[in-house]
Amino acid sequence: MGKYVEKKENNKNVNNWYPGHMKKATNQIIEKLKLVDFIIFILDSRVPYTSFNSNLNELIKNKRKLIIFNKIDLADLDKLNLFIDKNLNKENDYYLLLNLSDNSSKEKIFKKIDDFSKEKLEKLKNKGIKHAVTRALVLGIPNVGKSTFINMIAPKNIQKVQNMPGITRNITWVKINKNFEMIDSPGILEPRFKDANSGIKLSLIGSVKEGIINNDVLVEFVLNFLKNNCLEQLLNYLNLKELPNNNEEILKNIAVLRGFLLKNSEYDIEKAKVILLKDFKNGKISKVFLDEV
Ligand SMILES: Nc1nc2c(ncn2[C@@H]2O[C@H](COP(=O)(O)OP(=O)(O)OP(=O)(O)O)[C@@H](O)[C@H]2O)c(=O)[nH]1
Ligand SMILES: [Mg+2]
Known part of the structure; x- marks a missing residue:
C-alpha cells in the first residue's frame, strides 16, 4: 500500500x-x-x-x-x-x-x-x-x-x-x-487535505461535515464530474434525454422536477443544490469513481 x-x-x-x-x-x-x-x-x-x-x-x-x-x-x-x-x-x-x-x-x-x-x-x-x-x-x-x-x-x-x-x-x-x-473507533481524517479536491470529495461522500466547504463549490464540482464521467447516470437522475446547456439549467431542471418554487414563481435553485448534494451523498446517483485511476 x-x-x-x-x-x-x-x-x-x-x-x-x-x-x-x-x-x-x-x-x-x-x-x-x-x-x-x-x-x-x-x-x-x-x-x-x-x-x-x-x-x-x-x-x-x-x-x-x-x-x-x-x-x-x-x-x-x-x-x-x-x-x-x-x-x-x-x-x-x-x-x-x-x-x-x-x-x-x-x-x-x-x-x-x-x-x-x-x-x-x-x-x-x-x-x-x-x-x-x-x-x-x-x-x-x-x-x-x-x-x-x-x-x-x-x-x-x-x-x-x-x-x-x-x-x-x-x-x-x-x-x-x-x-x-x-x-x-471514531472516524479520523488526515490533518491536511491530500490535494485541492480532497476536501470536496470528502464532503460529497459525507466524510467531512456540512458547512465546511461551500455548497456552490460542491455543486459545481459534482455537476462537472458527472457531465464528464457519468453522463448516463446524470441524465437518468434528471429524467432527461439530453443535457441542458449549463449547470444553472441543470439546477433549474431539478427544481422543476421536484416542484421547488419560490413565492414569486421563480425556481428555488438553492433548494435544488441542497437536494442534489443530498441525493449524491445518499447514493441516488451511483456507480461513480471520484479519484484518479
Ligand atoms: N450504500 C451503502 N451504504 C453503506 C454501506 N456501508 C455503510 N453504509 C452507510 O454509510 C453510512 C455511514 O455508516 P457508519 O457505519 O455510521 O460509518 P462510520 O465509519 O462508523 O462513521 P463514523 O462513526 O461517523 O466515523 C450509514 O448511512 C450506513 O448505512 C455500503 O456498503 N453501501
Ligand atoms: Mg461509526
Missing part, C-alpha cells in the same frame, strides 16, 4: 477546521494498538485514494492489515478494479470488496477474519492454549461504514450508524463471538 503514501502531494493547506476530537481519538487508538492482532482498514470505494488516511496507515505500519473497499454498490467497479491492480501489492495486501447493505457480505467477512486469525490461533494451539481470542481494530475516516461493518457481524446491532460524519465518538469494544473481539 506504499504507493498511496507516495502519491500524497506536499500541500500547505492546514485544515483549520480539523476537529479536536480526532486528535484525542488518534491518541486513544495508539493506546489500543498493542492489544489487537490486526487492523481492519475501511475505505470508501468511490474514493479509495482520498479516503485512505496515510497518517493512520503510518501509525499501524507494524500491524497486519485487512483493507475493506466498502460501499461497492455505489462505486464504478471497473475503475475500482483498475485502481486496485495499480495500487495494491496483492501478495502482501489483503483486501475485500464489500457492500454492507447486502447481508450476504457476512459470510465473506467471517471467512477473511478466519484467515487472519488462523496464524495466531495455530501458534497458541501449539503452546497448548485452546481457547484463544483474536482482536481487531476497525479504522478509517468518518462515514465509511466502520460501525456498519461491526453491526453486520455482531450478535446484535450495537453501534449507532448514520450517513454523516462523527457518529462514533468513543473507542468501543464489541464481542463478536467467543473467539473474536473488535474495537470500533
Whole structure:
C-alpha cells in the first residue's frame, strides 16, 4: 500500500477546521494498538485514494492489515478494479470488496477474519492454549461504514450508524463471538487535505461535515464530474434525454422536477443544490469513481 503514501502531494493547506476530537481519538487508538492482532482498514470505494488516511496507515505500519473497499454498490467497479491492480501489492495486501447493505457480505467477512486469525490461533494451539481470542481494530475516516461493518457481524446491532460524519465518538469494544473481539473507533481524517479536491470529495461522500466547504463549490464540482464521467447516470437522475446547456439549467431542471418554487414563481435553485448534494451523498446517483485511476 506504499504507493498511496507516495502519491500524497506536499500541500500547505492546514485544515483549520480539523476537529479536536480526532486528535484525542488518534491518541486513544495508539493506546489500543498493542492489544489487537490486526487492523481492519475501511475505505470508501468511490474514493479509495482520498479516503485512505496515510497518517493512520503510518501509525499501524507494524500491524497486519485487512483493507475493506466498502460501499461497492455505489462505486464504478471497473475503475475500482483498475485502481486496485495499480495500487495494491496483492501478495502482501489483503483486501475485500464489500457492500454492507447486502447481508450476504457476512459470510465473506467471517471467512477473511478466519484467515487472519488462523496464524495466531495455530501458534497458541501449539503452546497448548485452546481457547484463544483474536482482536481487531476497525479504522478509517468518518462515514465509511466502520460501525456498519461491526453491526453486520455482531450478535446484535450495537453501534449507532448514520450517513454523516462523527457518529462514533468513543473507542468501543464489541464481542463478536467467543473467539473474536473488535474495537470500533471514531472516524479520523488526515490533518491536511491530500490535494485541492480532497476536501470536496470528502464532503460529497459525507466524510467531512456540512458547512465546511461551500455548497456552490460542491455543486459545481459534482455537476462537472458527472457531465464528464457519468453522463448516463446524470441524465437518468434528471429524467432527461439530453443535457441542458449549463449547470444553472441543470439546477433549474431539478427544481422543476421536484416542484421547488419560490413565492414569486421563480425556481428555488438553492433548494435544488441542497437536494442534489443530498441525493449524491445518499447514493441516488451511483456507480461513480471520484479519484484518479
Ligand atoms: N450504500 C451503502 N451504504 C453503506 C454501506 N456501508 C455503510 N453504509 C452507510 O454509510 C453510512 C455511514 O455508516 P457508519 O457505519 O455510521 O460509518 P462510520 O465509519 O462508523 O462513521 P463514523 O462513526 O461517523 O466515523 C450509514 O448511512 C450506513 O448505512 C455500503 O456498503 N453501501
Ligand atoms: Mg461509526
